[in-house]
Amino acid sequence: MRSKQDIRRRLIEVVLDLASDGGRIVFLPHERFDPDAIGASISFSEVCRAIGCETTVLADAEPPASMSYLPLLDTIHVHDPGLTCPSFDLALAIDCHEEERVGARAEYLTQSRLRGAVDHHITSTDLGRLDYVVPSASSTCELIFNIIWDLELHLAKPLFNKDIAILLLAGSITDTGRFAYSNTTPVALRQAAFLLERFDVDLAALHHEIFDRTTVGRLQIKGDLFSSLVAVEEGRILVASATRDMLERRGVTGNDLTNFASEMRAADGAEVTFLFVETDDPPGVRVNIRSNGCIDAAKLAIRFGGGGHLRAAGMTLYGFALDEAKELILQEARKALDDSTGELDS
Numbered sequence: 001m002r003s004k005q006d007i008r009r010r011l012i013e014v015v016l017d018l019a020s021d022g023g024r025i026v027f028l029p030h031e032r033f034d035p036d037a038i039g040a041s042i043s044f045s046e047v048c049r050a051i052g053c054e055t056t057v058l059a060d061a062e063p064p065a066s067m068s069y070l071p072l073l074d075t076i077h078v079h080d081p082g083l084t085c086p087s088f089d090l091a092l093a094i095d096c097h098e099e100e101r102v103g104a105r106a107e108y109l110t111q112s113r114l115r116g117a118v119d120h121h122i123t124s125t126d127l128g129r130l131d132y133v134v135p136s137a138s139s140t141c142e143l144i145f146n147i148i149w150d151l152e153l154h155l156a157k158p159l160f161n162k163d164i165a166i167l168l169l170a171g172s173i174t175d176t177g178r179f180a181y182s183n184t185t186p187v188a189l190r191q192a193a194f195l196l197e198r199f200d201v202d203l204a205a206l207h208h209e210i211f212d213r214t215t216v217g218r219l220q221i222k223g224d225l226f227s228s229l230v231a232v233e234e235g236r237i238l239v240a241s242a243t244r245d246m247l248e249r250r251g252v253t254g255n256d257l258t259n260f261a262s263e264m265r266a267a268d269g270a271e272v273t274f275l276f277v278e279t280d281d282p283p284g285v286r287v288n289i290r291s292n293g294c295i296d297a298a299k300l301a302i303r304f305g306g307g308g309h310l311r312a313a314g315m316t317l318y319g320f321a322l323d324e325a326k327e328l329i330l331q332e333a334r335k336a337l338d339d340s341t342g343e344l345d346s
């Protein structure tokens, strides 16, 4: 088996090779991208362009207003399923590695000359030769930092800049819950220190944008959700759910709710929390899972076509009604808790 470093080296060699004659690379952040996926995609794309590649960041949708603080969002292209897929030398899935996670853009992975990934999600499929997937990394931005670092050393020229610093910090801060979750590594902290030493980034403003900034509608839906929260199995399982009507009444979307699942996990005695959100297009139920380490959230999500990490994962149950989804998943959660023998490795 090749080590992660070997795969990183090979990926860097391919990028350098493409840079020498204007090779074309497309970056594919996962669907419903978060700051980690988009921050990693844009920063890697910027660096590859700076060294001679032609690059495109191809997203499934426009960035949500909540991410408008991020630099270089105007460089993103939004996928148009009506257009034929242009040919690229290399297609990279970012913050994901499975075709399903990039949805309709999967054709770029299958039709490009080379394909790869940079990701830190738990692997459930066979990895390709250029799949740089490190589940122990705190964020994909941590892995992109390593790649840019290596490229700087190799080319002996500066490649980090202030925009890239903000993008990488945003991904890292989001995925580590402001350097508070158990996935926070000394490496992530050292990288953040390096970026803050080298560039004048307003860290307080970045934290505010990522974690504190909210809207009246979000505060109201939070009240609605938490006041209807249900404790199951003596509070070891906590369940909250949002119907389409609830979202409409407060003028918010399902994407505005993701952090609430993590907040619920802080309740005394909670071992696993579920947030169920009714979705429209296509109809189904989005499930966010947060675990305190007793059960493997990713394992549960993967079984239903989703994915994630040990303590944070999610999936969408297409065609399910809210009550059906809750019944099915709670049954699985009870089983998983019964089978659990205590703390899993994080």
Ligand SMILES: [Mn+2]
Binding pocket: 036, 037, 095, 120, 139, 140, 175
């Ligand atoms: Mn991530």
